[in-house]
Amino acid sequence: MFAPQMQEKRSQKKAVVIGAGVAGLAASIRLAKSGFHVQLVESNDQVGGNIREIRSGPFRFDTGPSILTKPEYISELFLLWNKNPEDYIRFLQVEPLFRNFFSDGTFINSFTDRKKFEAELKQKSHEHFSQVNKLLDESGEIFRLTHEVFLERSLHVAKNYLNWPTLRGIFRFNRIRAFQSMHNYNRKKFKDERLVQLFNRYASYNGSNPFEAPATLNVITHFAVNGGSFLPEGGMISITKALKKLAEETGVEIKLNSPVTKICHEKGKVTGVETNGSFIPADVVLSNADIHYTYRKLLPEIPMPKIIAEQPRSSSVIVFYWGINKIIPNLELHNTFFGKSDIAEYDALFKKETICDDPTVYLYNSSSLNPSDAPEGMSNWFVMVSAPFNNGQDWEKTTAELRKNVLRKLSEVLHEDVSALIVSEKIMTPPMIEKNTNAWLGSIYGNSSNKIFSAFLRHANFSRKIKGLYFSGGSVHPGAGIPLCLLSAKITSELISRRVK
Ligand SMILES: Cc1cc2nc3c(=O)[nH]c(=O)nc-3n(C[C@H](O)[C@H](O)[C@H](O)COP(=O)(O)OP(=O)(O)OC[C@H]3O[C@@H](n4cnc5c(N)ncnc54)[C@H](O)[C@@H]3O)c2cc1C
Known part of the structure; x- marks a missing residue:
């Protein structure tokens, strides 16, 4: 009975989202659902950020991502608005995951289907498949122990730590393989050097070095191998097209060719943004642009937290x-x-x-x-x-x-x-x-994830200096890649909806 009134009250609040990458699109859709009037301001002449397409004569290419994991994070946005995701986008599961060619002239196909993977290894390697099984099961365990703590909530809100799963997750460093490099972990698992290379490769999914990054990053292996890899019908560009359509249907106002040049604030509170020489007022500003860029170019008067600014880039x-x-x-x-x-x-x-x-x-x-x-x-x-x-x-x-x-x-x-x-x-x-x-x-991929504590050294999803200023996307918590960007949009828009009344 009270819902429509709340919706009306919320609709008076204005949110400006800077940048229509996948996280900016997702956050806009979520904020619109919470009753905000959302303006999504994009500097390019099309939305999508990295997920765009180019044509070269008669050929079409996806420009950036080619591997989609966790497509359910995309579907969730349609379900939030009681829409059938399949009316907008269809995901095809990809098998084999990869054809892996090695420098000794051999190749091994890798699969999500463990029976197929096992049959392939039986033919092509002396390695017993039980070692692959162990690695995949342990990667799944890392996900189970970490996802609530490190991936699905803000790491920078104290009350998020005051519950048992969080504390348990944080103190299980051994079980999440935090003290071992990804390479050492893979090296111990396999005698066949080709499998070490094959599983080391997942570090590159977030721009990390398997010789330095903790084996906790095998959570990527869990996403990609256990969860499977998908390609939307029509290519990766279908993600951008589907989210743009949903954003427009849900009332998000998309402004293209509008580079934001300044985030404006007064007395410690955000007031809006400047773009194309005009001011857009807002109660909330959410920057989906790279966090270093955001501080340096849009907020030069506010220093970026030093410890985060000093982290190496991915x-x-x-x-x-x-x-x-x-x-x-x-x-x-x-x-x-x-x-x-x-x-x-x-x-x-x-x-x-x-x-x-x-x-x-x-x-x-x-x-x-x-x-x-x-x-x-x-x-x-x-x-x-x-x-x-x-x-x-x-x-x-x-x-x-x-x-x-x-x-x-x-x-x-x-x-x-x-x-x-x-x-x-x-x-x-x-x-x-x-x-x-x-x-x-x-x-x-923003800052590199090469250290044990890298997860804590990504910028928070909100500003501690300016009330009403928030951040999402691949350069802030929880990290880069489409699934984590979508989680960052979720964490940030939920924070905003709770805090901005
Ligand atoms: C070549 C390549 C391959 C990749 N492969 C994969 C893959 O296979 N799987 C995977 O999951 N991930 C992959 N990634 C990573 C993935 O693409 C990114 O993590 C993700 O797309 C980042 O999304 P985002 O929303 O954070 O930002 P972005 O996509 O970077 O979008 C930011 C948007 O903000 C806009 N913007 C910036 N500044 C301003 C401003 N001042 N005013 C207005 N607008 C502004 C930009 O124009 C852009 O549209 C790949 C990336 C690249 C480049």
Whole structure:
């Protein structure tokens, strides 16, 4: 009986969300549900942030993410508004997860289905599958012990600690493998070096170094392998299209081509934002832009908390979008071509801030599932290699060298002259990522997660200095990647709904 009145009262409150990445879209949809009048202000001419598409002649490419885990976090947004998610987006489960090519000329397919994975290993490795089973079960346990504490709530609100599951989660450092590096953990599990490489690779999902990051990051392995990997029908861009549609239907006002230049505040309280020379008043401002960028460019008068500002940045990527004049039958949707040495690769990336000569190459071939992404008989290859964040390197030279090395590697493994098959090309480098989304130094996962306490060294979802100012997205708690960005939108919008009455 009281609900409509509350809704009306809430509708007087105005929220401005800066940036229409996946977290900004999700937070806007949630805030609209709580009765706010939401204006979502985006500097680009389209929404989606990293999740956009580009066309290159007759080829279509997803620009950023290609692997979706936890699609239920997307569905939840539609269910919140009593809508059927399937009317907006359909998720296809991907099996095999990956075709993994190794430098000894062999390959192993990895699967979510453990029986299929076991059958594959039986044929291709001396490793007993019970070791894989153990790793996957232990990764699941890490998720069970940590998700409520580290992923689904603010880590910066004292009362969130005053309950038993939280305290238990925090003090189980051994069971969440916090004192062991991901590499050491994987090394102890497997004799087959290829499996160590295969499972180390999950550290790169949030731009971390498996030789330094705690094995707690195997929670990523749990998301990706136990939970499965998905591709929406129509490609990853369907996530952006579906959320934009829902946002518009729920009354979110989307303003494109509107870079916010300033977050305004008075007497310790947020008052609105400036964009395109005009002021938009607001009771709440939620910045979904990178937190370093937000402080430096939109709030230069307020210093960023020192300990967070000083954390090292996570890695970035270089992506080649190649139109290929052939379909190579030996490729799956997701393919990894491992380099000879993980240690050489990660040392180059994190210690020397460069890319080694034989890096691991990831190839996403969306036309194998979505034939309309390429003309008949052709393929669209999204070829990605981890790169350091932008520290002023000579990117033209680095990219040219990398291109040569990647072509040599793919040509050797696939027994094709790949450079002769390329009929169109676009390239994305760390400085371009920075330009497109304001990701600070082109780092795509915010601060790195290489230390035991990294989870506590991400910025909170709210400002302690300015009332009414909040933060979501990949650079703040709980972290980057689509699922965590969606959780950050949930944590932040719930905080706002509780606090702003
Ligand atoms: C190449 C690549 C591959 C990836 N692969 C995967 C993957 O396979 N799976 C996965 O889960 N994750 C992946 N990620 C990570 C994932 O894309 C990000 O974690 C996620 O998309 C970040 O979303 P976000 O909402 O935090 O911000 P972003 O996507 O960075 O969006 C921020 C938005 O804010 C806007 N903005 C910034 N400043 C302003 C301003 N001043 N005014 C107005 N608007 C502003 C930007 O234009 C942008 O639209 C990948 C990322 C990249 C780059």
